[in-house]
Amino acid sequence: MSDGEHALVDTKGKFVQVVSDGRKRNDIEWLPGRILLSNKRLVLATNDGKRTIPLSKVSSVTASQMNQPLAQVDSYIKVQAGRNVTLISAKKADEFQEKLYSTLLDQTVVLVNHPAVKGGVVQDGGWEKGRLKLDGDCINLAIASGTFVELDIDDVGTVEAKEKTIRGDERPLLEVEHTIEGTSVETHITGTPRHVSLIEGLVRQGEQRNIADDVDLSDKETQVLMALYSGISPFKIPEFVDMEIEEVEDVYDRLMESDILEPVRTRREVQLEARGRSIASDAMADQ
Template sequence: MSGEERTLVDTTGKFVQVVRDGRKVADLEWLSGRILLSNRRIVLVSEEGKRTIALSQVSSLKNRRDADNAIAPVSGYFSLQVDADVHLVAPSAIDDFEDGLYDALVDGEVVPVKHPAVEGGVVQDTGWEKGRLSVDPDEVGLGVASGQFVEIEVADVGGVDVTERAVKGSKRRVLEVEHTVADGTSVETHVTGSTRHVAVLESLVSKGPSNDVEDLDLTDAERQVLMALYSGVSPFEIPEFVGMDVAEVEEVFDQLVETGVLSEKRVRREVRLKARGRNIASEVIVDQ
């Protein structure tokens, strides 16, 4: 948010303040008007006047796409908290607004990152390093000081958690994101920083598919294959690793692809765990 101020999005839409000085506002009324987003602020203009939200003061962001119309008369909106106030903003050009908002809030920021913090379900002895953020609505990139570049595809995110951990001697809020790397291995990347950094990144990576683990009646063979893939074993090495015939493993692959646990990368036969499959595999490991 440094440099000269520039307009990112100029659109129309609806907006409302739902919390003022820490108290819920009664008799909410959505106002229609003009919504301007710059690299420094959001300006909301209606017949009742003008409101300005400084992006540097935003401490929490929630993205509500496909909102329930019983709750809000809009199809999607952003919830922004500034101190003890909360505003809901529903721009007409919601995709352009989303792109610009995430970019303005955290793109280019430097944050502490630990990667991989967990690999194949095993905690790693990895230290915290500085990482520069590169964000768009579909991906978070982290250029780490050690030279590696971490890519987190939003659609590939299998789990998101925010917790408190000791970071270089002090308690910090830490965002923990489960995803995969190029070879399909499940990893966790941990990111910390300011309250705003953690809240905005949580909002962005939480937009992926629903990661609820449904109760599936898995066979022993399916459990073994899932655990092997989750641990980073190559699909081509699965038969030998689990002690099954190639044909049996192929049949298990077919069943798991059909249930949405695996995705097929190319025919005969490479597969990778989807977010749902990684959640199921981790549950299997915990239950053992």
Template sequence: MSEGERKLMDDRGQYLQAVTEGRDVQDADWTQCRILLTTERVALVADEKRVIPLSEIDNVGGRYDVNQNAAGVASYVTLHIGDDVVLLRAPEQDAFETDLYRAFLDNTIVYVKHPAVKGGVVQGAEWQRAKIKLTDEAVKLAVEDGQYVTIGRDDIGDVETDDRTVDGTERRVFEVEHTDSEDRSVETHLTGEGQQITILEAIFEEGVERNRANLDLSPTEQQIVMALHSGVSPFDVPEFVDEDVEDIEEIFDRLIELDVIETIRERTEVEITSRGRQVASEEMGSQ
């Protein structure tokens, strides 16, 4: 390894060459290999050794089900390298993907506006530079004004994107909704350059997917989630939706099981979760 290069992961795994020189490989299959990941490259060691410098990877993430061999696998990471596409899977897939994202992001500089929105109110925050670090649990930002911002990867309620001029350059900006250390709903806006944008998009899409509320909620359940999201006290919900207290208790139980709300102190003292915020956002978007 070169000076300063660090090994992040070394384990058995598999790769599938989905595209070669711009053409789908229809008969592609998984090949057993050793995967060596460093801060500068990915090496795939099988009968032959292939080394992929991180600087040559154009895009990461998203499925590329070139055939049934790829489609039949629940989880893999996709690398777009010029006109080639390679799929990778490892025994500890989540940990491998985090290590891969870390290789691109850790200790690099991004631009951050925090809090851009707090409690639904736009703040006067300015864009600042921040050093980024990724863990299994969170995206951590050390901002130049001394703030330390943590975005839990299981606490991302919604992400929107916009193109804006930041530091004199047109950039893609991620507007990330999450909670702060005091459990208040806030938005942190982030942007970067090149590969940073690609990796941040993969991380945030994964976070939203973790909390995406693909739930079959009844109209009353949806109304309750909207009420809680709007600040209605859990104790006022029965009157708000015109339902008996006992019926609301049963609905609270179901929403707790679905991780849409969570208990605070008493059985009926609840607050909206990131998944619940996603339900509310989707409901408001459909109205």
């Protein structure tokens, strides 16, 4: 290894290059081999040779579950470097993915607006510099003003990716919905196209786990969801939606059975799961 380079992960697995120099390959065949990750490069080695991917060239990493054409593996990550795309299925999948994202993103400086939205209401905050660090399934953002934002990937409800004029320049923007102390908030993040793309690949995993499937909710259940999403205390919901306490508690029970709410304390304090926030957000958009 070169000066300053050190190994992070050494595992076995399978890999295949599906796009070469911008062209899709038809002869897709998973190759078994050794997967080595250092702080500078990713090496995929077989008995016939090895291929090296400099981490500085990696512009996108996304995780995927098994689909029919690629059914030889349970899951894989897609790594794009320049005009080449490689699928990698590592035996130590969680460790490999965590180390790869950390190496690519740790100490990255981005612009952050937090909270840009709180309880469905747009806030007056502005853009500040923030330094990003990964800690397991959490994205930690240390904001220049002293604020510390902990974004739990499993808590991500929705992610919107768009282009927007920020500080006079057209920039890629991520709008990430999650919770702070039980209240739905949006943290907005912008930076270089490469950094935003890498962060998007990470937070999309949480969104996919919590995606709002079609759920048949009654009008009363929808009212309760939207009230909670707006930041109304669970104890004030009956008065807010003009329902009896017992009726609201029945709604809570049904929503907890559907994994839309989770109990916080024994006597009917609840908060929205990420899936519930996604459903509530969709319901409010339809109003």
